[in-house]
Amino acid sequence: MGKSIMIQGTMSNAGKSILTGGLCRVFVQDGYKVTPFKSQNMALNSFITKEGLEMGRAQVMQAEAAGIEPSVLMNPILLKPTNDTGSQVIVNGEVVGTMSAREYFACKKKYIPDILKAYHKLEQQNDIVVIEGAGSPAEINLKSEDIVNMGMAKMAKSPVLLVGDIDRGGVFAQLLGTILLLEKEEQAMVKGLIINKFRGDKTILEPGLKMLEDKVGIPVSGVMPYCHLDIDDEDSLSERFYKKSTTGLVDIAVIRLPKISNFTDFNPFEYIEEVSLRYVSNPAELMDPDMIILPGTKNTIEDLLWLRESGLEAKILQHAARGKVIFGVCGGYQMLGNTISDPSGIETKNHTLEKVKGLGLLPNDTIFMPEKTRTRVNGVFTHVEGVLKGLRGVELEGYEIHMGITTSSKPNCIRLQSDTEVGETKEDGTCKGNVYGTYVHGVFDSSNVVNGIVRALLEAKGYNGKDVRALDINEYKETQYNQLADAIRKNLDMDAIYRIIEEGIE
Template sequence: MAKSIMIQGTMSSAGKSLLVTALCRILKQDGYKVAPFKSQNMALNSFITEDGYEMGRAQVVQAEAAGIKPSVLMNPILLKPTTDVGSQVIVNGEVRGNMTASNYFKYKKELIPEIMHAYHTLEKEYDIIVIEGAGSPAEINLKSEDIVNMGMARMAKAPVLLVGDIDRGGVFAQLYGTIALLEEEERAMVKGMIINKFRGDVKILEPGLTMLSDRLNPIADIPFVGVVPYTKVDIEEEDSISERFLKKMAKKIDIAVIRLPRISNYTDFHNLERFPNVSVRYIAKVSELLEPDMIILPGTKNTIADLKFLRESGLEAAILKAQAKESLIFGICGGYQMLGEMLRDPFGVEGGGEIKGLSLLPVDTVFSKEKIRKQNRGTFGEVTGMLSGLTGKTYQGYEIHMGESTWISKVPVNDGSFSDKAAKKYVEDRAITSVLRSNGDNVYGTYLHGIFDEEGICKEIIGTLCEKKGIALDEIFEFSYKKHKEEQYDKLADAVRDALDMEKIYQIMEEGV
């Protein structure tokens, strides 16, 4: 059976996910077969596995760092917020339904057998399981129903490393307060403390480590196992609290991603950010849009609500003006649905009713009760319009959506009227494939998440934008996204290995709880 180690944090965004990623890489480098695990994750960024199940992207990144394929076993419960007080509940990769926070709080302990089945299955296949907690284990009002922090540590009999974030300030209070609020049995499971995101001279910090240990001694004898420096690595983030959203400076090639209120899977655009002289800016209001070369409408957890946001904010009109001025418009998943003629919700999936789209693609969308989840790969057929260079390019990615989109049979003819007679030709000329749809000019839509991760597709799109502006940027294409990710995992592992007492951590895993 696998040994285990668990990373818990004093708060959200303390760096748990990144430290789990680092440990997965370090343990892989040391010759172990290692897997990540998070019993319950809350995120709008998700992934579809090869067998068609949905899971959080953080565990996908961690699996990549461990050198293994992602499996829904690594994240048996995924919560995708739909409102401020409710989420879609996904168990073992499949939707169980939408629940309010209070209903889920009462229900979640019923999921323990499914959590433990997933954990025990991994336990039989791997040498070490690196478990990630969520938020803080010191939420005393939630402890009785906990299945992701100390509750999970207890079920897995996993020793815990507690991580505090010094970058936000108050790290000693974070660590002391968290440990003080734990029950005696829980404190006994905490085998080490880590200070994360440190900047400066660690020698100045060291007296504080001794003082905190002395103050904790009456209730717990917990050693520090490392001070991890603030490390700049280019690794996908899961949370919507992202520095990426703050970038506003336009470069030679300017790509604007509409920052929808319920934006999901914004990791789709990370590969576009790798290129010098290419800016990827997240835009939430008209004044920020400027004159981008490309506008992307991303995925969203609620297409209809976010389409209303586009309309009310004035961004819809701004996008239509940009399209008329020949900016490239590209919609993914919910963004693709918005580009169509009509969106209909007969089953109340997104509150019911219907709404007119941007009418940039002759597509109608009807929301269905069942979520479509699948990986997709292949080769584009004939692509028309601005991105005709994509013809014959290979693609791969994954689909997660509730709606089905249909190409409208009635099409415009020269006199501006509509005619069914021209429908067949219109579909042949402009539909391209079921994967990528176009208006035959500068508007494109797809359900495929991850489409920009393919080097050939990314190169072709940026190359087209460069050619349109008369900019020579050939040097930016000497780049491999897959190689880059591997280098970043190694860089993170090197920094964390140097900062942690790995000998002590191996001892903690060996001794268990």
């Protein structure tokens, strides 16, 4: 049976996901067979496994860092928020329904057998399981039904490293307050403290570290610096949303929809030096980008109406009228069409919204159906025109997660093959002038696709696109994971962490 270590945080966005991925990479480099695990993840960034099952993107990142294929065992419960008080509940990669927060809170313990089955299978297959918590373990109103923080640590009999975020201030109060709100049994499970995202001279911090250790009786396992790395991060707290720079030769604006999902689709553009990628949520921020991206969303109709009410729809239509490039992915692709129909009330029970007008930039019509499409795909661009015509013949791969069927009066622009035993071939996507759309998430993860788009946008502005350094995305990601591992080795006491893993908990 493998051993385990659990990373918990004093709050959301303390850096648990990145540290979990980094530890996975360190352990793999040291010759261990390693897997990540998170019993319950709340996120709109999701991924489809080879089996056609849905899981959180954070565990996909961690699996990449561990050098293994993502498996739904790593994330048995995924909650995808549909509004401020409810979520779609996905168990073992399959949708079981949509529940309010109160409904889910009342029944979530029934999923403990699913959690333990997944965890024990990973435990049997690996030397080390790196478990990630969620939010804070000290939410006293939630502790009695906890299945993801100390509740999970107890089920796995796992020692815990507690991470605090110094960048947002109050890190000593975060760590001390969290420990004080834990039960004595839970306090004994915390074997080390980590201060994360530190900027400055560590020697100035040392008196505080000594006082903290004296007060809680738990050693500080290290102080991680603020690392500027291109590694997929979690949902709405992503710092990517607040970058407004337009210093690159190519300016790409992603519309930050209220229910934006899978925004990790666009991270590859950030890896290219010539590109500035911005997230915009109002007309004043849009300015005059070289390409506008309409991303995926958990509620296409609501976000389309928001787009209309915010004034961004008018700006996007003006952008299209000037011949600029617009690219829609999944829900954004649906918005670009003529109509969206929801006769079964998939997204809304309000019959006045049963059929809504789209942006009308693509000759498409979408109907929502109860069945959810979940599949990995690979394919090739075919009928592509306009600025991005150079994509013709370029191969791509990715995955589909959607509940709509879209028909078009134009030929589809992508030929796909589902990555399943059946391996059916199908058509996807539409192109009209410089407006493009596809259901494929991860379409920009293919190096030839992202490089081809950037070169085309540069050439449309009169630059020589051939001067762009070709980017190998997989190679680039590997360098980022290795740099993260180097930072962890330099700043955390890995000898102490290995002792904590070996000793476990009593």
